[in-house]
Amino acid sequence: MPNAVVLLSGGLDSATCLAIARAAGFDCHALSFDYGQRHDVELESARKVAAALGAREHKIARIDLRLFGGSALTDDIAVPKGRSVEDMAGEIPVTYVPARNTIFLSYALAYAEVREANHIFIGVNAVDYSGYPDCRPEYIEAFQAMANLATRRWVAGPQRLVIETPLINLTKAEIIRRGLELGVDYGLTVSCYDPDETGAACGECDSCQLRRRGFEAAGAPDPTRYRP
């Protein structure tokens, strides 16, 4: 089986992405980041998902995104609550973290080179929520072009590094249906930007609203544990 590196956050999208990579026949090397999230719940979810979906290896890189500041996910800035999905459209939210996917993909590139993996999977999505510039297809294409010039393996060899984005054109409901077909247990995943210490979701942040609406549109029961 060829190797792949799969970025895994503990959320719904990246869990589906890992399941898709496994179903496509890849030996998956999962990579998560401890970047000063407010709670450890995300990494615990990532560990459970990696094990449940049969990743061969799961690395957690500690990176200090708080060093520079500039985001509600790493600083003491309130996460917005109660916005409708329509309110979110087209706007870059305060949960934006500067250069986050670029940093994540750069680490994945190093990991891929060492493991001789020609494929990096990332669960970015440009449909439901297009507020993040580093989730767009033109960004992913530019990263891939840069990566093939950056590294010994792909400069020297005939093979190419491919950034795989199987979710990029799917709605949240389509992602959930695909994951359920592949046996993903979404009860293991956490999407909330503001979970409590037990992992229970707030139900009101942008991410909770998109997730809840996705399960409704997919016609599937929502296994999310919301706090009372």
Add this chain to the structure above:
Amino acid sequence: MPNAVVLLSGGLDSATCLAIARAAGFDCHALSFDYGQRHDVELESARKVAAALGAREHKIARIDLRLFGGSALTDDIAVPKGRSVEDMAGEIPVTYVPARNTIFLSYALAYAEVREANHIFIGVNAVDYSGYPDCRPEYIEAFQAMANLATRRWVAGPQRLVIETPLINLTKAEIIRRGLELGVDYGLTVSCYDPDETGAACGECDSCQLRRRGFEAAGAPDPTRYRP
């Protein structure tokens, strides 16, 4: 003064790069990495250089490049000694670190966005020693193109992010002459891949040989402290 982020390793090239950025009128925000180097000597040099050349701020990001392995600079692989400069030409050495400049530039991108700096300076050089794929102009251009698609500041605004590589077409002797004109104290810098704990250089690794030959060709006294 406009802001710039300057990658600073503690070596000769990045010190010159910082001096050039200062002379060009930038308010410089220096960025170094603690990535599990064998010795702390590099970071100590970076601190001294940042202070001596008037950087406004100096951040040190801790990143764990040993997590994946794959390089003599982070693993227990012997650094080559005694190779002539001609022997080095065109070959990617064991001191290559997978995706290193991509990871460094990604952090610099986050820092630049938060500090509203439209310029990132990196002291890469494609002349004396072209063994690293991530020191070539085509790589730098590809990174810049990607970066301008990746981040809120440069997607939203009229300004562009520019990766500045003032050393890329200079020989080592030209770099040293330029730095001396600008008052760089090269006695503060360390280039050796294998310094002892006092910072004394081995004199025999690729980096020491290029540096020594550079001072000779520049007709300048070599302030490097070599070990006996």
